Amino acid sequence: MSKTARAYTNIALIKYWGKKNQTLKLPYTNSLSLTLDRFYTDTKACVINNDQDIIYLNQTLLDQTQSQRIRNYLDTIRQMYSFNEHFQIDTVNHVPTSAGFASSASGFAALAAAINETKQLNLDKKQLSILARNGSGSASRSIYGGFVEWIAGSDNETSFAQPIETESEIDLTILSVVINKNVKKISSTVGMENSVKSSPFYPNWVTLVASEIKEIKQAIAKKDVQKIGEIAEHNAMSMHALTLSANPSFTYFEPETIKILQIIHELRQKGILAYATIDAGPNVKIICTKESLKQVQKYIEEQLSNVTCVVANIGSGIQYI
């Protein structure tokens, strides 16, 4: 019996925003993330004697439409590794929507690892990262724990993530502040496509990311959480500047997003370490230290009634259980 693959979510501190190749999911820039310990996807794949894949998500059978993206991905894997078998996939997602994290990173990383396990492809981590990237760009980073850099590369073989080694633990915690309301979402795929096509600022984003990746790696090496926070916040806000300056302009911000950003500024004025990062949605993830976390959470919960706070720490890479 093959093992279940477990992959954790990750949060980008230097964002992935724009594909230079849609099919291969090759990004315009490197990106840099932190794998988190709290949210993960467990996936098991079994070869079946069938001409179609059968996909269960949280013990529910998905129909053709719901499973289209996963089945397309399995077709890609079959083509890449020249085999024909179909699979029954059992996926359990421990990334509740209410946590404000995307499940595609952990989902496609776990699926890539599950196929690797079942088909005994014996992929090394680099190859596994390439395979995961073909499912969802950010999944390439969830192969590794801790801080991870995804190298943009120029073709399928050169675009993969790799871990950033740190000598000892860094005192960094993520507080995810989730806005409790239904928000009509522009998918990150559509959002980044519109930014690349129509923001006059996109060419400078590419240059910015190159220098911020370099700077944040220096801050990580020094375990300078404040500097990590400063760079991550500026990078995230610059990504959102690409949506504002797209044509037509759009934003993922909700009124509550601005309110949380204002609170983070107030906290810093009080000398409490807190920096914001925001993905393709309205929720704010706050970079804290163990010391600042409690004060930040208390202040947020006092000031805002309609939000949920979720804490996550630095997590590990792919596991087989």
Add this chain to the structure above:
Amino acid sequence: MSKTARAYTNIALIKYWGKKNQTLKLPYTNSLSLTLDRFYTDTKACVINNDQDIIYLNQTLLDQTQSQRIRNYLDTIRQMYSFNEHFQIDTVNHVPTSAGFASSASGFAALAAAINETKQLNLDKKQLSILARNGSGSASRSIYGGFVEWIAGSDNETSFAQPIETESEIDLTILSVVINKNVKKISSTVGMENSVKSSPFYPNWVTLVASEIKEIKQAIAKKDVQKIGEIAEHNAMSMHALTLSANPSFTYFEPETIKILQIIHELRQKGILAYATIDAGPNVKIICTKESLKQVQKYIEEQLSNVTCVVANIGSGIQYI
């Protein structure tokens, strides 16, 4: 007795955001505005036998600190036109804070015109625009009515505004939506300085403005209010992208600003003409037609309780009364 000079406020459809010369207030780019009919400043200047200027604002004598910027400006004028007299200035501002418009544009335009009148400098409009610019950049545009372009220029003599002639009236109305709360403001001077210095996107802003000025002038010539709105909204959002991408990042947006932007998107989905422009503050000015104005105002007032709506139409240039 010399006459009172009256100057109207203007709203930039293509924003002025960044000075290449702080002293002369020379901008990095051209900008383009619409003079409004509703808010204005009345200023009268009398030569006095005194070694200091005496400044009354709304019939209240200003102290040294309050009047510093105006007295510095009068020093500049004395130097430019080589005379020594001091003045009593009586200014009445009909630009209530609650209207959400800056008073510096109408204020410095009226003051420049009042000195021109009293000292019989016989300045033509171009010279008057140069003089007003030395007080406040956007004041250069309030010399003229209707649509006005401020040419960036390269020195004091070549940086001035000029009117954009239109054959007949354009059906365009501005609804200013003012958020009723005290907001700690970053001045536009500080905001633009930070953007120029630290936004990685600033160089592309300069290129963007050049092409959007060209496009909006074509739309004005065609009296295409929808196109004018589209360009103005994109330009304003791109200016705010320069604040988000400044380092450290900042924003003039309040939670209510995002709410109003969301409402404008909904209105457009209903086929109602409404486009946003936002200056260095949280209030939103909506570009409407006479037809759409009532629907827009009704919808905004239904959805938001804590705002004030103010309507303004196309206004005229400097008057002497």
